[in-house]
Amino acid sequence: MNVFIGVVALICCTYIGFVFSKKYSKRKKFFYEFSEFNKKIKNEIIYSQNTIYFILKNANQGNSDFYNCLNEVILEKNDFVFNENYLDTEEIDFYKNYTANIGGGDKLSQIKFVESAYEYLSEKHKNSLEDEIKYKKLYVKLGFLIGLIILIVLI
Amino acid sequence: MDLTFLPEKLYNCISKCNINSITEIRIRNGYKVRLKVGNKLYYLSNDGLTLLENQGVKCDYNDIQYIINNVTEHSIYAFNDKIKNGYLSTKDGIRLGLAGECVTDNEKVLTIKNFNSINVRIPHEIIGCSDKIFDYIYQSKIYNTIIISPPLFGKTTILKDLIRKLNLLNTETILVVDERGEFNHIKGENVDYICYSSKKFAFENGIRVLSPNIIIADELVDESDWECVKKASLSGIKIIASCHGSSLNDIINRACYKNKVFERFVVLKSCGQAGVIDKVYDQNYREL
Numbered sequence: 305m306n307v308f309i310g311v312v313a314l315i316c317c318t319y320i321g322f323v324f325s326k327k328y329s330k331r332k333k334f335f336y337e338f339s340e341f342n343k344k345i346k347n348e349i350i351y352s353q354n355t356i357y358f359i360l361k362n363a364n365q366g367n368s369d370f371y372n373c374l375n376e377v378i379l380e381k382n383d384f385v386f387n388e389n390y391l392d393t394e395e396i397d398f399y400k401n402y403t404a405n406i407g408g409g410d411k412l413s414q415i416k417f418v419e420s421a422y423e424y425l426s427e428k429h430k431n432s433l434e435d436e437i438k439y440k441k442l443y444v445k446l447g448f449l450i451g452l453i454i455l456i457v458l459i
Numbered sequence: 460m461d462l463t464f465l466p467e468k469l470y471n472c473i474s475k476c477n478i479n480s481i482t483e484i485r486i487r488n489g490y491k492v493r494l495k496v497g498n499k500l501y502y503l504s505n506d507g508l509t510l511l512e513n514q515g516v517k518c519d520y521n522d523i524q525y526i527i528n529n530v531t532e533h534s535i536y537a538f539n540d541k542i543k544n545g546y547l548s549t550k551d552g553i554r555l556g557l558a559g560e561c562v563t564d565n566e567k568v569l570t571i572k573n574f575n576s577i578n579v580r581i582p583h584e585i586i587g588c589s590d591k592i593f594d595y596i597y598q599s600k601i602y603n604t605i606i607i608s609p610p611l612f613g614k615t616t617i618l619k620d621l622i623r624k625l626n627l628l629n630t631e632t633i634l635v636v637d638e639r640g641e642f643n644h645i646k647g648e649n650v651d652y653i654c655y656s657s658k659k660f661a662f663e664n665g666i667r668v669l670s671p672n673i674i675i676a677d678e679l680v681d682e683s684d685w686e687c688v689k690k691a692s693l694s695g696i697k698i699i700a701s702c703h704g705s706s707l708n709d710i711i712n713r714a715c716y717k718n719k720v721f722e723r724f725v726v727l728k729s730c731g732q733a734g735v736i737d738k739v740y741d742q743n744y745r746e747l
Contacts, residue, residue, distance in 0.1 A: 348537075355532030378533050381525075407531075410539040410570045 310455030317454065321447020325440040327390045330369065332436045334391070335429040337370040338399070342425050346418045349411055356407045377403045398424065460581065461551050464529035466522045475507035482611060484579040488523055491515030495611075498729065523574050530555060535570075541639070541655070543568045548640040554580045582615065582641060588734035589620035592725055595739050595747065596621070596699065601631070601673060603692055603720060606701040607710055608727035614701035615677055617727075617734045619645050621699060622675055626650050634671035636661040641677065662687040666694060673697045682715040689717040707740055723747075 341363075348354045356378055363371060369388055376382045384400045391399070398421075405417060460478050462470055469492060473484070476494070483495035484503075491512060492503040501508040502515030509515065530547045531538045541547050547555040559574035596604045606614050619642060625633050626647030635642050637654045638661075651669045653661040658676060665671060674691055676684075679702045688698050698720070704710045707724050719742065728737035739747045 353534075353537040355534035355537050357532035357534070381528075407533040407535060409535055411536045414536040 306458040307455075310458040313454040313458070314448070314451030317447040317451030318444060319447070321443040321445070321450075324447070325443035328432070328436040328439050330388065331390045332429075332432040333368070334370050334388075335425060335432045337368055338402075339422075339425040339429045341370070341374075342418055342421050345406065346415065346422075349414050349418065373399070374403055378407075395428070460553070461549070462553075462579075464526055464549060465579075466518075466525050468516060469503065469518070469522070472503050472505055472507065472516055476503075478581065479583065481581050482583070483581065485576070486518045486523060486526070486579065487576040488518065488520050488574075491517050520573075520575075523577055526555070526577055527557075527574055539570055543570050545571065546639060550640075550643075552582050552641045552644050554582070554639055554641055556580065582619075583613075584619060585613075585616055585732075585734070586620065586623070588613065588732075589617045589624060590734075591736055592617060592734060593621065593624055595723055595725065597625075597628075601625075601697045601699075602722040603698045604700075604723040604725060605679070605710065605721045606699075606725045606727065607704045607707065608701075609703060609705050609729075612727045612729055613732070613734055614727070615641055618642070618675055618677055618699070618701060620734070622647065622650060625673060625675075631672045632670060634661075634665045634669055634674045636665065636674060636676040638677070658684045658687050662691055666691060666696065671696060673699060676700045678702065685715045685717045685720075689720050692720045707738070707744060711744070 341359075344359065345356070348359060360371070360375055360379060369386075373384070373386050377384050384403060386396050386399065402421060407414070409417065462473060462478070465473065465484075469484075469486075472492075473481075473494075480496050481494050482497070485493040485495070492515065494501045494503055494508060496508065501510060502512055503509075504511070504514040504516060506514075527535075527547070530549055531542075535542065538547055542557065543561075545557050547557065549555070556578035557571055557574055558576045558578075559571045561571050562569045592604075592606070596602055606617060608614055622633060622635060622642065622645050625631055626649045629649060631649060633647070633650045635645075635650060635652045636658055637643060637652055638656070638658060640654050643652060643654055651665070651671065653665050658679075662674065662676075665674065674696055676688070676698070677700070679685055679688060679700050688700060692698055700721075702710055705726075707726060710716055710724070711718075722742040724740040724744070726737045726739070728735050741747055
């Protein structure tokens with residue numbers, strides 16, 4: 305019986321570790337999509353000049369926090385709401401400011417705006433990638449280790 | 460006619476009117492919305508049209524901004540060339556005239572901001588409104604023709620109907636020079652469109668690559684427009700165009716007017732419907 309409980313604890317702890325590590329995957333995905341959108345919009349502004357509606361409607365969005373929020377603000381004209389906890393206040397403010405200003409100016413001002421966001425997003429994306437590599441395995445291993453300790457204690 | 464770019468409160472009110480009868484919707488910051496039906500002005504109320512000002516629906520800056528955002532699809536950068544020329548157009552060919560604060564640099568308008576009024580011009584398709592004019596334009600051959608009238612007399616509506624008719628002839632290749640995107644919903648197997656470009660670009664490139672027999676252009680305004688028309692006519696291409704004015708003299712006395720280009724001058728008159736001919740002149744300015 306103790307072995308069974310220990311194994312269940314091992315699985316649960318590993319899973320909890322995995323759940324904790326998801327925050328980093330979500331951050332990475334968010335900043336990857338944000339950064340790609342920013343690059344795409346720059347190309348659109350300079351060359352084909354498709355509208356943001358067009359870009360959003362044709363983007364392969366899947367289940368994406370980044371696009372969901374952008375769609376709500378731009379396509380559905382609702383207020384900005386971002387409830388995910390993997391971004392800090394400064395990052396949410398940046399995102400809010402971005403959604404409020406993108407598309408709102410002429411070609412020249414928009415290119416400057418998008419270029420100013422480029423460095424910030426590249427840095428964030430790079431850091432989120434490193435964090436994911438660093439912490440994702442750590443949390444899973446930590447969960448597994450705690451589960452293993454429980455198993456050993458129970459046996 | 461898709462008017463969903465309007466704020467919901469306006470859209471709901473306008474839905475109660477006969478949209479086909481409306482020619483203009485005038486939306487001004489802080490004022491009641493006014494509608495032009497025929498030659499008369501009405502207010503827009505919750506029940507449709509009214510002559511009573513106190514029942515009118517008022518608009519504010521946010522409503523105007525909402526319309527701009529919707530029409531530009533939240534992408535001013537893609538529409539700024541139009542905005543700085545004072546207009547926007549929807550996919551349905553509805554033209555919005557804009558007024559606001561111009562941002563300038565060395566007297567050159569860079570853009571318009573803080574819009575304070577919008578004039579929504581509802582285009583109408585009246586099949587057959589060019590029947591009488593067509594008889595003058597197309598006899599044994601097609602004549603270079605200019606349609607002259609003040610705004611809102613139906614010049615664009617007539618040109619749309621003429622495109623349809625000329626397309627049905629099936630013998631002509633027609634190039635439509637559509638600077639403002641007002642014709643892009645008129646389709647035809649013999650019709651090519653160049654949209655949203657200057658007349659100069661459309662005429663020069665259109666003639667070179669599309670080899671049209673007829674070019675249709677709306678609203679000749681300045682020297683360069685008339686120059687394009689003259690060059691095209693010298694190439695043997697037939698031109699059908701329109702121009703603001705109230706009489707033949709208004710046109711031929713203009714500094715930019717090019718002599719011996721047009722063979723037919725059609726002057727329209729206002730009587731509440733599009734395409735009513737006042738007078739038609741030949742190339743020697745003799746009334747026909």
